[in-house]
Amino acid sequence: DSGVTQTPKHLITATGQRVTLRCSPRSGDLSVYWYQQSLDQGLQFLIHYYNGEERAKGNILERFSAQQFPDLHSELNLSSLELGDSALYFCASSVGRSSGNTIYFGEGSWLTVV
Amino acid sequence: GENVEQHPSTLSVQEGDSAVIKCTYSDSASNYFPWYKQELGKRPQLIIDIRSNVGEKKDQRIAVTLNKTAKHFSLHITETQPEDSAVYFCAASTPHYSNAGNMLTFGGGTRLMVKP
Numbered sequence: 001d002s003g004v005t006q007t008p009k010h011l012i013t014a015t016g017q018r019v020t021l022r023c024s025p026r027s028g029d030l031s032v033y034w035y036q037q038s039l040d041q042g043l044q045f046l047i048h049y050y051n052g053e054e055r056a057k058g059n060i061l062e063r064f065s066a067q068q069f070p071d072l073h074s075e076l077n078l079s080s081l082e083l084g085d086s087a088l089y090f091c092a093s094s095v096g097r098s099s100g101n102t103i104y105f106g107e108g109s110w111l112t113v114v
Numbered sequence: 115g116e117n118v119e120q121h122p123s124t125l126s127v128q129e130g131d132s133a134v135i136k137c138t139y140s141d142s143a144s145n146y147f148p149w150y151k152q153e154l155g156k157r158p159q160l161i162i163d164i165r166s167n168v169g170e171k172k173d174q175r176i177a178v179t180l181n182k183t184a185k186h187f188s189l190h191i192t193e194t195q196p197e198d199s200a201v202y203f204c205a206a207s208t209p210h211y212s213n214a215g216n217m218l219t220f221g222g223g224t225r226l227m228v229k230p
Contacts, residue, residue: 002157002159033218042203042220042221042222042223043158043203043205043220044220045217045218045219045220048217056217058217088155090157090158098209099144099145099146099207099208099209099217100145100146100165100207100209102148102160102163103148103160104160105150105157105158106157107156107157
């Protein structure tokens with residue numbers, strides 16, 4: 001158990017809908033990261049938050065947004081869902097914000113868009 | 115941005131043999147290189163990492179080497195066991211000085227199969 005908690009574990013929704021994925025980082029970690037992993041694909045970096053502020057952005061679609069709250073939990077919002085958004089979404093956390101901090105992954109949220 | 119290439123994409127070895135996975139990166143500013151093991155449907159788990167001020171690191175049957183000049187790093191697993199079968203990802207961490215962020219860029223992954 002990495003200490004990073006993600007909910008829900010599984011989610012099935014229809015095209016055009018909106019979903020919210022939730023993440024609680026490890027105790028004491030201030031950074032939260034979101035990654036997308038499609039079937040047979042690698043891990044694509046989406047976004048990094050540190051202590052409530054956005055710090056780095058990857059190839060995140062405009063239909064996707066994220067935020068980190070004062071209690072440090074984070075939410076990833078996916079809207080106008082398309083079939084191609086079906087993937088495993090990982091949240092990860094680390095203590096600090098800079099390069100070199102060990103990053104620990106949660107168990108992921110499986111999203112299926114039908 | 116950073117680009118990480120990983121080879122081979124699949125690797126099959128006999129139990130007890132060694133396995134080597136190689137990665138190259140493009141951004142000379144990258145300074146931290148972790149390796150993750152991912153079993154089917156599970157989270158990536160950190161197995162070993164190396165920082166840019168070190169050339170080699172070993173942890174039991176696993177070792178990682180880093181060549182900063184050539185911008186490549188490798189994972190070595192000795193005496194492989196069936197439970198080593200998984201997908202292995204290398205990654206490179208690049209500091210974002212403008213915004214003090216941390217972007218971990220992953221290679222495409224290597225599916226390692228250890229045959230009993």
